[in-house]
Amino acid sequence: MPSRRHVLSLLSAAPFSPALTACAEAALPDPYAAWRAPGAGETDTRRFALAHAILAPNPHNTQPWLVELSDPDAMTLYCDLDRRLPFTDPLDRQITIGCGCFLELYSMSAGLQNYWPAIEFFPEGEPTPRLDARPVARVTLGPRQAQPNSDPSTLEIANRRTNRNPYQTRVPSAEALDELVNVVVGMGEEYTGGVYWTNDPARVAQGRDLVWRAWDRELRTEGAAAETFEWLRFGRRAIAEHRDGLGMSGAGIELFKLLGQLDRDDLIDPDSQANQTAARNWREMAMNSPAFLWITSTGDTPSARLNAGRAYARLALAAANMGLALHPWSQALQEYEEMADLRGEMRDFLAPPEGETVQMLVRIGYAEASAPSARRDVQDLMRA
Ligand SMILES: Cc1cc2nc3c(=O)[nH]c(=O)nc-3n(C[C@H](O)[C@H](O)[C@H](O)COP(=O)(O)O)c2cc1C
Secondary structure, eight states: OOOHHHHHHHHHHSTTOOOOSOOSOTTSOOTTGGGSSTTTTOOSHHHHHHHHHTTOOOGGGOOOEEEEOOSTTEEEEEEOGGGOOTTTOTTSHHHHHHHHHHHHHHHHHHHHTTOOOEEEEOTTOOOOSSOOSSOSEEEEOOSOOSSOOOOGGGGGTTTOOOOOSOBOSOOOOHHHHHHHHHHHHTTGGGOOSEEEEEOOHHHHHHHHHHHHHHHHHHHTOHHHHHHHHHTEEEHHHHHHHHOOSEEEOSHHHHHHHHTTOOOHHHHHOTTSHHHHHHHHHHHHHHHTOOEEEEEEEESOOHHHHHHHHHHHHHHHHHHHHTTOEEEEOOGGGOOSGGGHHHHHHHHHHHOOOTTEEEEEEEEEEOBOOOOOOOOOOGGGGBOO
């Protein structure tokens, strides 16, 4: 019988690598179907664009989106308020970024069918301090244009992944990193923040230490660990049933489920053997980060966060197009009390210009391709 230590090392090694194999539970939908030829055969451009938008990066893969298609050429986006992360994201800042990513993918993919949509943020007013039941955005397709969107990054929508594999020692060049900066600068007036990076070994070493300490702090903060636990999906059946959250699958997980060895107490106790092993793996990921890149917004309003999400989505697609792997490390950017000192340390370290707020921080480099994460169907997003 496998030892508990072995089980737990599998657990921590696999947390974010869903198996690519089709779901064995025949009665359940394939949780990865959304990634294959999104929108194929769809004649309504809005539904075609939604089939792409649902592939957007979003915190903990909660997929916090609800949509309405009541007017013929419009899509109204709402936040699914039950899919937020109130402990680690008390201001809904990251959830709002995830909505921005969704809007960007919607817009880029509508462009494949010659539409250049107009996006109006918060048409019934900006919510504060958190998101509320009012719409996040209203997107209108407008008249069909002669030219389609020919940006090659758009074709990466179904290939983009958050890559949590080990990263090679190869360091991305200044030219490559600047190319990503230019992708966001190229958004023009649509984006008013900044993109910064470092591949300087001394500075990267400091960043590694800081992202690692923040990860560890999060593990040791009970409310945060408990919240993450709610979004972990153990094994193929759970992944296929939910088609959201952070999937863990593979032979080890199935075996441990059978043996009843994945219990909540163990997984939220920071000193359990499971978490000690997970921490070793995550520390290694942090310590092997070849470079860091961060996106800021001017101000930190809900609209600024949506724009940061749009910029992150664009940048992530361009990175995919360039063969670069990305992996956000958001812990030290989060606003909960137990993180306050490390948040301050991170702000000092990243030193954004006066008036700018760091919205996304990622490690960036080269790694083996990673597996897709689960997605629900577009139909699941329709507001009743
Ligand atoms: C605002 C935001 C914050 C995120 N923070 C983290 C993070 O701290 N750690 C991590 O591993 N992934 C993070 N992610 C990545 C998401 O977990 C990921 O997008 C989601 O699980 C879906 O997977 P995919 O990007 O491969 O489609 C973040 C994504 C967004 C948009």
